[in-house]
Amino acid sequence: MAIWIWKRRRRKAARKYPVPLTMHQLWMVSLSAPVNRDKDSSRTTLYPFTRIDDDKAGRWLADQWEITSRDELVGRLDGLARSGYRAGARRRLGGVEPLAWDAGLYVDITRRGFACGMLGEADAWTALKNIVPAVVRSYASWNEYAEHYLLGRMVWRENLQGTPDAPAPQAVSDAHLKSLLDPANRASPWNMAPWHAISHPDHTR
Secondary structure (H helix, E strand, O other), X not given: OOOOOOOOOOOEHHHHOOOOOOHHHHHHHHOOOOOOOOOOEOXXXXXXXXXXXXXXXXXXXXXXXXXXXXXXXXXXXXXXHHOOOHHHHHHHOOOOOOHHHHHHHHHHHHHHHHHOOOOOHHHHHHHHHHHHHHHHHHOOOHHHHHHHHHHHHHHHHHHOOOOOOOOOXXXXXXXXXXXXXXXXXXXXXXXXXXXHHHHOOOOOO
């Protein structure tokens, strides 16, 4: 006799958070698009996954960043905003500071902090707004942002070579960014929220 194991499907994030993001909100969330390559990642909502999984967000923060409290989360965000990895990368890259790498991580951590309850929704949006001025001053397009993200990732990856936590090959990240930048990719948030949209009045989409 066949035994059927029923597995409860997690609720879709879009049902819990049904109001579409404004153009500015989508733009800010999109700063973490290069980081989110997994199939269950959401790139068009503040919530980082397509289905509700608060525990997963909490586990990831603890495992990857040793963040288990709101204070630790806020401290880590402050560090990424102030100097992050770009200070060390600057020496390796001849004076270039890949802010995009730190910004992508900053937004990703903020979204996961929101998902696991360490940040309320209003606090999460405030945190995202805090990183915007530096990013806008540093780049003029998603192409430039993507280029510096890859530079930052390259230095980070070189530092982890030979360790148990060795990351995915650079080619994987290259292909993901190529897809995000593809004008024909209608699912790319970078096409939905063009770079200069953040410099114009916000509006619903």
